[in-house]
Amino acid sequence: MDAKPTLTLDGNTFSFDPGETILEVARRNAIDIPTLCHLKRATPTGACRICVVEVEGARTLLASCATPAADKMVVHTESKKVVQARRAILQLMLSSGNHNCAVRGADDQDWTAFQLKVQQEDRATALCPVWGDCKLQDLAYRYQVSGERFPAEASRYPTETVNPFIVRDFSRCILCGRCVQACNDVQVNHAINFGYRGSETKIVASGDRLLKDSNCVFCGECVQACPVGALVEKDVRYHHRPWEMRKVRTTCTYCGVGCQLYLHVKENRVVKITGVQDVPPNHGSLCVKGRFGFDFIASEDRLKKPLIKENGAFREATWEEALGRIAENLKEIQTRHGADSIGVLTSARITNEENYVAQKFTRAVLKTNNIDHCARL
Amino acid sequence: MxxxxxxxxxxxxxxxxxxxxxxxxxxxxxxxxxxxxxxxxxxxxxxxxxxxxxxxxxxxxxxxxxxxxxxxxxxxxxxxxxxxxxxxxxxxxxxxxxxxxxxxxxxxxxxxxxxxxxxxxxxxxxxxxxxxxxxxxxxxxxxxxxxxxxxxxxxxxxxxxxxxxxxxxxxxxxxxxRGQNNVQGACDMGGLPNVYTGYQPVADLAVAKKMETAWGVTGLSTRPGLTVTQMMPAAHEGKLKALYIIGENPLVSDPDLNHLKKCLEQLEFLVVQDLFLTETARLAHVVLPSCCFAEKEGTFTNTERRVQRVRKAVDPPGEAKDDWRILCDLATRMGYAMTYGSPQEIMEEIARVTPSYGGITYDRIDDVGLHWPCPNPEHPGTPILHREQFTSGRGKFHAIDYLPPAEAADAEYPLYLTTGRVLYHYHTGTMTMRSKGLNERIPGCFVEIAPEDAEKYGVQDGDAVKIRSRRGQIQAAVKVSPKAVVGTIFIPFHFAQAAANTLTHAALDPVSKIPEFKVCAVRLERAA
Structure with a gap:
């Protein structure tokens, strides 16, 4: 059997399977090549060029996400040339929009004027809504770039807030195209794409309509894919910061697909939901219900105490009294009419453990097999 | 799957x-x-x-x-x-x-x-x-x-x-x-009238003996019980006296609602355990507050038979309790001590008495869930069934003849009605209708009708119409859509205010006892 082909990354030799990209081989071996536009499960576009590497013998720097590994290739992932290129790209990105985090420097310009301009456009008094949760910001720190040149004019396209779920802030869009790929290549909803040209380029929905009037189904895949602050959940934006939330992994409560998700919790409230990347069955994808349908958890309508009906109206009761009432009635009916005069409807909504306990209770205590649930409905 | x-x-x-x-x-x-x-x-x-x-x-x-x-x-x-x-x-x-x-x-x-x-x-x-x-x-x-x-x-x-x-x-x-998060698991766990966990038949004496030993009880019934669609008529006839409903809202989800309400009203005693005071809970004698998925530990089994973890993220409101705790407290009160310390302990018992879940432990499914059958702790799970042979050896072909639906359109009820869900809502809407964004997208019930039928009946988008069947009537707004086929209207069943199941037919499949929600005959008129 022939030995596997190998390449050298930063002085170490690694084997690879034909077809693997330089980025894939690097990631598999814990070598951190930064990416922005690269989206797993979509065809690499090489658009942002932040992942460029130096390949010996190549005329130019190559985008590692789109370059297949080749036998005997010698690659430098953080050479001087590479770092220079990345700094230049980040510089351009940072100066292209309202990236008002602390990394944004001012140099000879007026930092305060810039912040004020952005905050006025945003109608906000805080720094960027994704401060601390932004790939561009992370990379700017990593490569110590501050984005000196910024445009004096207002952003070309106004922020869109007229749907219940997603805010589209074009002033922070770096046109990396991850959202376009998330929509077209991962969810295959065909709702958004690149529109217009050159400096007018904009991510447009169904021929530049509002999301709510487009083919958008609000799955939020684009929000999860956005590396910057261009697409943010409406209820999260300027309300909840990442460091205020903790994440709990669980399984979605809606359909039977069983998507793996993170509940983001702040002060005993679920305030945001995201899909868990890289694990089956959903590999990070969610639908509108799974991602945005969580208000019910903290609804004021939730039942908070047992209720007992008396003379046609409910009154609150203690658990002691309510359970006592139930035990008494069930026992009495069991004695008077036999075990099969009682039925239990367990639930397709509750856990396996709870269903198990429900059928055990029905069979071992009530002594009947009259148990079913709404599988049929 | x-x-x-x-x-x-x-x-x-x-x-x-x-x-x-x-x-x-x-x-x-x-x-x-x-x-x-x-x-x-x-x-x-x-x-x-x-x-x-x-x-x-x-x-x-x-x-x-x-x-x-x-x-x-x-x-x-x-x-x-x-x-x-x-x-x-x-x-x-x-x-x-x-x-x-x-x-x-x-x-x-x-x-x-x-x-x-x-x-x-x-x-x-x-x-x-x-x-x-x-x-x-x-x-x-x-x-x-x-x-x-x-x-x-x-x-x-x-x-x-x-x-x-x-x-x-x-x-x-x-x-x-599978349409609901844990409908697979509810079946696997024996939430069915004819089987224990893992589809072990209640009528099998050896199985009954095994469960009696495992649970430390005697006299488990070997007579299969009633399905939900049989319980309701039994209630109407006075044979079923008490019903304990957990996390379900049959007064929106079941067929022929007018009749169903009469059935539930016949009960001597109705308990409902739920998150909300649902349409069904309003009829109950006792209502118990339970926890939602974000407030509890446990597992759900998805449509591909993958057993996955559910984890607690927030505390429940007020005095709401885990469904399992409520049932254990009640069992103990009724003379049979059920004293689990945690859902994990319950899963250990499930694994002991259920061959297909024998190898499922919380440790193994911490990151990625396992597909049952998974009979022992070394078994990798079974993503694909029937690889070498079918459960019963050879797969049996069933020679089956076509039978028409229970109800046909006629002069009096000339249109067909079919029901289903929409993207933005879920089942009876108790959860999705309390999420403001989802409600904003689809705020209420509608009648989806083909452009040709809209023209024939002289109705337009947004017009209020009455839909009548032999069992009841509802009123909703017209939505003219190329999705609809001529002669057939579609109504989502989520909305209690205009419940499509007021119209649907309770005719059942003779084996599965599933109602024929997908076909019934109706008439459409402009609302006055």
Missing amino acids: TNTIGDIEDADVILVTGSNTTENHPVLSTFVKRAVKFKGARLILVDPRKIGMAEFAHVWLRQNLGTDVAWLNGMMHVILKEGLYNKSFVEERTKGFEELKKTVEQYPPERVEAISGIPAEDLKEAARLYATAKKASILYCMGITQHITGTDNVKSLANLAMLCGHLGREGTGVNPL
Whole structure:
């Protein structure tokens, strides 16, 4: 059997399977090549060029996400040339929009004027809504770039807030195209794409309509894919910061697909939901219900105490009294009419453990097999 | 599902029927869409409505409501006649082929066209596509099962898959899509009148003995109990005196609601344990507050039989309690001590008494869930069923004849009604209607009607109409849509205010006891 082909990354030799990209081989071996536009499960576009590497013998720097590994290739992932290129790209990105985090420097310009301009456009008094949760910001720190040149004019396209779920802030869009790929290549909803040209380029929905009037189904895949602050959940934006939330992994409560998700919790409230990347069955994808349908958890309508009906109206009761009432009635009916005069409807909504306990209770205590649930409905 | 969700992307041909996948299983639908768009898979869609999936379909067959056995027999007729079936699979792994052959001989495409409305040529094309694929997967949902012939429909799909050998391999299978987060688990756990956990029959004395020993009780009943659709009439007749309902809202989800309400009112004692004071809970004598998924530990089993963890993120409101704790407290109070310390302890007991869950532990499923059957702690789980053989050895073909739906349109009720869900809501809406964004997208009930019918009845988008069936009437707004087929209207069943199930027919499939939600006859009038 022939030995596997190998390449050298930063002085170490690694084997690879034909077809693997330089980025894939690097990631598999814990070598951190930064990416922005690269989206797993979509065809690499090489658009942002932040992942460029130096390949010996190549005329130019190559985008590692789109370059297949080749036998005997010698690659430098953080050479001087590479770092220079990345700094230049980040510089351009940072100066292209309202990236008002602390990394944004001012140099000879007026930092305060810039912040004020952005905050006025945003109608906000805080720094960027994704401060601390932004790939561009992370990379700017990593490569110590501050984005000196910024445009004096207002952003070309106004922020869109007229749907219940997603805010589209074009002033922070770096046109990396991850959202376009998330929509077209991962969810295959065909709702958004690149529109217009050159400096007018904009991510447009169904021929530049509002999301709510487009083919958008609000799955939020684009929000999860956005590396910057261009697409943010409406209820999260300027309300909840990442460091205020903790994440709990669980399984979605809606359909039977069983998507793996993170509940983001702040002060005993679920305030945001995201899909868990890289694990089956959903590999990070969610639908509108799974991602945005969580208000019910903290609804004021939730039942908070047992209720007992008396003379046609409910009154609150203690658990002691309510359970006592139930035990008494069930026992009495069991004695008077036999075990099969009682039925239990367990639930397709509750856990396996709870269903198990429900059928055990029905069979071992009530002594009947009259148990079913709404599988049929 | 016989196969996994991920597997769908490996199929060469995908047959989707009775599933509005993009709205009801949106994330799963992405696997189908990616297979079609990027991997060259061909999609056969059989559905009476022009649903979102139609945009991706190579062949879209629009059958008349309730004619599934006919078109499936017709496909098999073509496959046999053209010699496209998998002879070795049929010989080595199945039985009953001759009987099937005799029956499907009676279904030439021309006859099927007369019954189903599917053009003979289209049916032939679909049959050839499915039969000649290397790997073909069938996905189906309630559009197949919610008929008086639901069991026959499912068996016919299995016939088709076995005939072509599209089972037991990657990218194949007969795959029901489960509509609720843990409907698979509720069945697996014995939340059914005829089986204990892992489908161990209650009528089997050896099983009963085993459970009696495990639970330390005597006198477990070996008589199968009543299904939900049998309990309601039993309540009406006074045979069922008490009902304990956990996390369900039959007063919106069940058929023929006017009648159902009378049934529930006959009960001497009704307990409802839920998150909210639902339509059903309002009728109860005692209502108990329970926890939602974000407030509890445990597991759900998804549609691909994968057992996955549920974890507590927030504290429940007020005095709401875990469903298992409530039931344990009640059992203990009634003289049988149930004292588990945690859901994990319950899972350990489940694994002990359930062969198919024998190897499931919280440790093993901490990151990625396992597919049952998983009989022991070393077993890797079973993503694909029926690889070497079927559970009962050889797969049995069922020779099945077409039967028309229980109710036909007539002069008095000239339109057909079919029901389902929409993307933005879920079942009876107790959760989604309390999420403001979802409500903003679809704020209320609507009647989806074909442009031709809208013209015929002189109605436009937003007009209020009355829909009447033999069982009741509701009022809702018109939504003219190319999704609808002429002569058939669609109403989502989520909305208690205009509950589609006031209209639906409670006729049941004789085996599964599933009601025929997908077909009934109605009349449409402008609301005054």
